[in-house]
Amino acid sequence: MKNIHLHLVSDATGDTLEQVAKAALAQFPEINAQKHYWPMIRTARHMERLIPEFDERPGIIMFTLVNQDIEDVLIAACEKHSWPYISVLHGIIRELGHHLGQKSIARPGLQHQLNDEYFKRIDAMQYTLMHDDGQCLDGLKDADIILVGISRTSKTPTCIYLANKGMKTANVPIIPNQPLPRELDNIGDKFVVGLINSVDRLVHVRRSRLLSLKENKTTTYVDEQAIKEEVQQAQRLISGRGWPVINITRKSIEETAGAIMKLKYKYDDDKEKAARDQ
Structure with missing residues (x-):
């Protein structure tokens, strides 16, 4: 060295x-x-x-x-x-x-400088913090980006990263054996992305999470078969809505956010083109 x-x-x-x-x-x-x-x-x-x-x-x-x-x-x-x-x-x-x-x-x-771009980032950060983990679902209509995914798919840190880029970003958890919140039925043409992770990675991350909380009990939260079913359910819910999906396995927060923004730019371009063609 x-x-x-x-x-x-x-x-x-x-x-x-x-x-x-x-x-x-x-x-x-x-x-x-x-x-x-x-x-x-x-x-x-x-x-x-x-x-x-x-x-x-x-x-x-x-x-x-x-x-x-x-x-x-x-x-x-x-x-x-x-x-x-x-x-x-x-x-x-x-x-x-x-x-x-x-x-x-x-x-x-x-x-x-304290310009319009700066205040846009501040507004985005405030919005994102208020709409983290399924909070304030009535405000989803004001989001620039909505992320959905099961537990431990880096929804919150990705939202924070996007907010720092000026994107009002909400995230909604997919809970095992439960339908998606009905508020997602009333968001019009908002841009939504599903996040998934590999089963092996989820098992590792969730076990580490429980260890950090000093929880030693065996639960379905870390059971491999239960997680596999949870991932499959999430994929069905996301694909059923026609939302794009990103597998975050081995992706950094920056890489995931970059992939989301690439999809968003295409989504916005397609929407603008469709409006011009009408």
């Missing part, structure tokens, strides 16, 4: 930089990076004051700086001290400007 210092320098919150660094480092499992965060660098003078900090713990410097004066100070110091550096945004902004025929305004933190 190789240890390195990684300095993350940003003129805003540094969230973008942190996500890029995390994704990149995942490709180098033998590297142990000690991260040092330097957000909200607003002036060249502020940048100059940080140079001694880098000198105390030399390593790789990654940065997202849109102000040219601040970037110039950092790059000059890196070249003087022979510190390796990586500009995460410079190449992207330069190429975008080239293809768009425009010059960037070089203003940091614009993605964090």
